[in-house]
Amino acid sequence: EPEVTQTPSHQVTQMGQEVILRCVPISNHLYFYWYRQILGQKVEFLVSFYNNEISEKSEIFDDQFSVERPDGSNFTLKIRSTKLEDSAMYFCASSLRQSYGYTFGSGTRLTVV
Amino acid sequence: AQSVTQPDIHITVSEGASLELRCNYSYGATPYLFWYVQSPGQGLQLLLKYFSGDTLVQGIKGFEAEFKRSHSSVNLRKPSVHWSDAAEYFCAVGHGSGNTGKLIFGQGTTLQVKP
Numbered sequence: 001e002p003e004v005t006q007t008p009s010h011q012v013t014q015m016g017q018e019v020i021l022r023c024v025p026i027s028n029h030l031y032f033y034w035y036r037q038i039l040g041q042k043v044e045f046l047v048s049f050y051n052n053e054i055s056e057k058s059e060i061f062d063d064q065f066s067v068e069r070p071d072g073s074n075f076t077l078k079i080r081s082t083k084l085e086d087s088a089m090y091f092c093a094s095s096l097r098q099s100y101g102y103t104f105g106s107g108t109r110l111t112v113v
Numbered sequence: 114a115q116s117v118t119q120p121d122i123h124i125t126v127s128e129g130a131s132l133e134l135r136c137n138y139s140y141g142a143t144p145y146l147f148w149y150v151q152s153p154g155q156g157l158q159l160l161l162k163y164f165s166g167d168t169l170v171q172g173i174k175g176f177e178a179e180f181k182r183s184h185s186s187v188n189l190r191k192p193s194v195h196w197s198d199a200a201e202y203f204c205a206v207g208h209g210s211g212n213t214g215k216l217i218f219g220q221g222t223t224l225q226v227k228p
Contacts, residue, residue, distance in 0.1 A: 031214050043203060043218040056215055091156060095214065106156035
């Protein structure tokens with residue numbers, strides 16, 4: 001069964017450093033998403049991406065965050081200057097249609113120290 | 114405001130017993146409704162989705178959900194729980210039309226299965 005692949009599975013970074021989280025969505029999918037889950041809290045929507053542009057973003061997704069689909073296969077989330085409160089599990093997801101049959105990746109655990 | 118509530122943070126059931134996980138939502142429009150499961154160290158796996166039509170929806174792994182519009186609820190059920198069902202379960206809602214695919218998740222229910 002096709003999978004969404006996220007790398008790395010765990011990343012530790014120092015506060016203030018830039019970090020890039022990488023995702024390879026399912027190859028024929030057209031809609032891409034990032035969510036995050038702070039330990040013990042809800043899964044929260046960050047951003048949706050379609051046709052090479054952001055279609056919606058949450059208030060969490062401020063100027064420190066950006067997304068990019070640099071080629072036909074990767075979808076990245078960049079955090080420019082990480083803060084302690086950015087520590088969370090970050091999930092990438094993709095779908096073929098806006099029917100919400102998302103496939104999620106297994107996540108990247110980001111730890112900011 | 115749009116919200117999803119899973120009243121039970123933690124549930125323990127015996128293997129072979131029936132299961133019902135509760136989910137209530139508050140949503141202005143006709144929502145799309147989803148249940149996901151997350152095993153430790155794994156991503157979120159879609160169990161089932163409800164868009165319209167029958168109010169009893171069948172999912173994978175023997176799960177089903179009943180949508181009750183009058184109660185704004187979509188509870189997840191399984192007649193007989195297996196030890197491998199121990200995981201965290203998330204209810205989520207999305208907008209029914211003109212949407213961007215955003216989902217709003219509940220806080221999750223952790224299911225423990227006793228032998």
